[in-house]
Amino acid sequence: MQVEKYIEEFNKKTRKSKEAYDRIKKHVAGGVESNVRMIDPHPVYLTHGEGQFIFDIDGNKYYDLLCGMGSIIHGHNPPEIRQAVIDRVTKGGDVLGAPTEMIETYAKNVKKAFPSMELVRFCSSGTEATMNLIRIARSYTGKEKIAKVEGSYHGGHDYVLHALHLTEKYLDSDPNNPPCLPYGSGIPKYITENLIKIIPFNNYEATAEILEKNADEVGTVIMEPVMGGGGVIPPKDDYLKKVRKLTEKLGMVLIFDEVLVGFRIAFGGGQERYDVKADLTALSKIAGGGFQVACLGGKKEIMEAILPRTQGTAAEVEAGMTSAVQVGTYNGHPTSLAAGIKSIEILSRPGTYEHLENISDQLFNGIRGQLADKKIVGAVNNVGPLGCIYFDIEKADNWRATLALNEEKWMKLFYGGLTKGVYFGIPHPDERFFLSTPFTEEDIENVLKITDELFDDIKKGD
Numbered sequence: 001m002q003v004e005k006y007i008e009e010f011n012k013k014t015r016k017s018k019e020a021y022d023r024i025k026k027h028v029a030g031g032v033e034s035n036v037r038m039i040d041p042h043p044v045y046l047t048h049g050e051g052q053f054i055f056d057i058d059g060n061k062y063y064d065l066l067c068g069m070g071s072i073i074h075g076h077n078p079p080e081i082r083q084a085v086i087d088r089v090t091k092g093g094d095v096l097g098a099p100t101e102m103i104e105t106y107a108k109n110v111k112k113a114f115p116s117m118e119l120v121r122f123c124s125s126g127t128e129a130t131m132n133l134i135r136i137a138r139s140y141t142g143k144e145k146i147a148k149v150e151g152s153y154h155g156g157h158d159y160v161l162h163a164l165h166l167t168e169k170y171l172d173s174d175p176n177n178p179p180c181l182p183y184g185s186g187i188p189k190y191i192t193e194n195l196i197k198i199i200p201f202n203n204y205e206a207t208a209e210i211l212e213k214n215a216d217e218v219g220t221v222i223m224e225p226v227m228g229g230g231g232v233i234p235p236k237d238d239y240l241k242k243v244r245k246l247t248e249k250l251g252m253v254l255i256f257d258e259v260l261v262g263f264r265i266a267f268g269g270g271q272e273r274y275d276v277k278a279d280l281t282a283l284s285k286i287a288g289g290g291f292q293v294a295c296l297g298g299k300k301e302i303m304e305a306i307l308p309r310t311q312g313t314a315a316e317v318e319a320g321m322t323s324a325v326q327v328g329t330y331n332g333h334p335t336s337l338a339a340g341i342k343s344i345e346i347l348s349r350p351g352t353y354e355h356l357e358n359i360s361d362q363l364f365n366g367i368r369g370q371l372a373d374k375k376i377v378g379a380v381n382n383v384g385p386l387g388c389i390y391f392d393i394e395k396a397d398n399w400r401a402t403l404a405l406n407e408e409k410w411m412k413l414f415y416g417g418l419t420k421g422v423y424f425g426i427p428h429p430d431e432r433f434f435l436s437t438p439f440t441e442e443d444i445e446n447v448l449k450i451t452d453e454l455f456d457d458i459k460k461g462d
């Protein structure tokens with residue numbers, strides 16, 4: 001069965017979404033809140049979520065493997081988080097503009113999971129967190145250039161919207177010395193040409209060569225401990241530990257962007273799972289329990305770069321005497337913090353991660369087995385409840401290798417999933433999918449029955 005057939009079925013099942021799209025796109029650009037939510041021929045407009053399910057305006061129910069772009073780990077509408085939010089809203093003071101003691105509780109909870117975050121601050125999104133941390137690191141080192149990984153996504157600000165794709169001309173460019181291409185238009189050329197060096201994840205020798213060669217100018221290295229940009233690429237051969245050692249030697253600040261993997265692949269994220277400490281860490285998504293919290297932090301001496309040293313008169317700014325600014329109206333929003341505090345508390349209970357690992361093994365090993373039985377070539381990468389399928393690739397241990405994936409097969413899985421009641425992430429061929437704690441073994445069996453049917457179709461379509 002070809003993808004067009006699934007799209008036809010999808011159209012029949014989602015008539016109200018189509019009508020909504022035709023109305024909404026007149027007022028909201030593209031009819032969606034974020035570029036990645038665009039689905040051809042129209043988005044699926046949702047009404048709500050409950051546990052492991054989401055529901056759309058046509059009344060369809062889906063197993064939710066999108067999990068709020070990775071933000072949901074307790075399922076939707078979890079009673080304890082709901083109650084924490086209701087209690088906080090009932091108390092009054094949605095945004096106060098002055099601190100509450102909740103920031104102490106939140107910081108202490110975070111430090112149990114991420115001991116490297118000696119001092120923290122708050123903002124509202126992963127994008128803001130990485131943007132703030134890069135500024136703090138620059139302020140600390142006095143060096144403007146940063147190094148980022150080819151293929152890694154760190155949010156929507158100019159410094160990190162680079163090296164997320166390769167244009168035709170660069171497809172054969174040297175993977176040991178990746179080019180720095182801006183992702184999309186509107187990014188100042190100055191940033192692209194002067195402020196960023198690109199390094200290849202999991203290739204320590206090439207990474208070391210680039211960092212050593214540019215050590216005079218590069219003061220900050222930012223990476224995800226598991227690449228979630230470009231699918232799911234776990235670190236190999238002690239890559240993280242080696243980079244940690246090297247950045248220490250070269251006096252560079254190492255930022256781990258744990259926005260996606262923090263609290264997901266272990267309570268202490270990549271740092272716990274791979275036993276490596278970053279200098280600075282960005283958290284968001286699960287850290288907010290479904291609400292908008294981001295937390296940034298790290299070594300006390302680096303984080304102190306944000307503490308005001310002067311009042312910041314124009315002359316002092318010019319003389320470079322002021323601190324790195326970290327601000328935001330909604331920073332530490334009480335409702336979001338209430339959700340985040342409860343979310344982290346629930347995650348810290350015994351058995352949480354064992355359950356997540358069990359259902360993840362069941363799902364991803366099940367998929368591996370189905371692909372092998374049906375002789376469909378595909379790499380299935382997962383780290384706990386974060387995984388993805390790369391069709392037509394045997395092994396995906398670096399970003400360049402993933403570029404050979406088969407997009408059409410993924411699209412069949414995606415649209416086929418929608419017609420059969422599974423919401424697999426977004427229609428992007430290297431999209432990840434996620435699990436949340438309400439999933440039971442029976443649910444995973446149901447999802448596997450659906451993938452089995454879909455893989456049969458995919459095989460037939462070869």
Ligand SMILES: Cc1ncc(COP(=O)(O)O)c(C=O)c1O
Nearest residue numbers: 125126127153154155257259260
């Ligand atoms: C690793 C990583 N960093 C940063 C971000 C940006 O977070 P936000 O969308 O909250 O700005 C994302 C979002 O998906 C992410 O996966």
